Amino acid sequence: MTKHVLLIEDDLQMQQLISDYLDDFGYVTRAFANPKEALEHFYDDPKAYDVIILDLMLPQMDGFDVCKKIKACHDTPIIISSARGDIGNKIHGYELGVDDYLAKPYEPRELVLRIEAILRRAGRTESFQVGDFTLDTATREVTIEEYTVSLTKIEMDIFLHLLQNRSHAVSREQLIQAASLPLDTKNRTIDMHISNLRHKIGDDPKNPKYIRSLWGIGYKFIG
Amino acid sequence: MTKHVLLIEDDLQMQQLISDYLDDFGYVTRAFANPKEALEHFYDDPKAYDVIILDLMLPQMDGFDVCKKIKACHDTPIIISSARGDIGNKIHGYELGVDDYLAKPYEPRELVLRIEAILRRAGRTESFQVGDFTLDTATREVTIEEYTVSLTKIEMDIFLHLLQNRSHAVSREQLIQAASLPLDTKNRTIDMHISNLRHKIGDDPKNPKYIRSLWGIGYKFIG
């Protein structure tokens, strides 16, 4: 299931950078420089976004006000992205129900990690369907035609990443990242997880219905 | 397709380490310790490199200046590699259109991941059309009129090179280079790849629709 990010950031270059980066990780980002517009858009469908990234330094409106208004309407996770100088306001942020905090400048990768952490935290009891599968990220159970199996954490992470990029090639490196494994993890390890995963969802590598091996490239979920 | 990396790094040991590591992943790295020389080389052919890795702490020139000059000339992705102490300058970097950051010391593996992410972002040319064909370089699949075949890496490299030079003669030596094969590869090997390729795309050497043999010269893609 593709995750949607609402980005409220007035620095257009920063906006672009983050959008592109998140894009690489399979997120769909909608960005606004103007908080009023962002809020208007948010009100249209408060459940549309999985996480909101909010810059505190905004024109027209105080970032805290934006935060309050969002939280008053729907409990979408918020990550505050603010200049280092505003760090003093950190506590303040948490009081508003902010879920995480990043001081600029930060590494785009760091942001992705935070988002993932929050989504994992927030992704309670949420079960959704993709193709033949019904996945429950909370219990890590996958149901396929009346038949339910439980995946391990790593298997679930890998499965989700394959699903998020279905009909696209996914390298082992990407999967290592997606499952937050150490960077020096061997390829064999991924193969093994794929093997176990295939076994659990009843797939056959020689004649794959779901996960296809791409020689010298990685794997792909057949969409 | 081999990716080229321009490495600007004054620590020679670091330079060697990174070069070697990237080499393992199939990148061709050109390294400079001196930013002026690097820039001169860059100006020679600004499109020659797919990504530039730039150390901020350089002799003779400020890293930011290098960055600006590069970006002013051509929008090659830049990854800044800086000592942890310089992190404070990060925001400055973003303003310069830097694409990603790495704080030293870092794992070479991490660098490879960043490069791949950036190339993925930059190389969104993933799927494109040429004549009757739709090629997907990510999955190495070629579609021709509803019919899809997957090529091997070498076949894809050869096919791309033929396509890039369509209606021009291409020698076997060129194809050997294009597919990064050893220089002493026999001609028969290329013929065989061509044969397999023809078979996959449904071409007949005696009556070629796509790949024509040029006696004593090589092959050419009929445009």
Add this chain to the structure above:
DNA sequence: ATCAATTGTCAAGAAAAGTTCAAGAAGCAT
């Protein structure tokens, strides 16, 4: 027409990448 050079394809074996086993390590719950 004859001949040498070049090309097409087969088939065999080498090399590379993928799959799985199995054993031990690491993590977790009781």
Add this chain to the structure above:
DNA sequence: ATGCTTCTTGAACTTTTCTTGACAATTGAT
């Protein structure tokens, strides 16, 4: 601790891809 599950990885095994010699077919030159 103890037992259970999960994770990791080398090694064995399988499959795919690559390479190349062999030989027939084709081409161009004489």
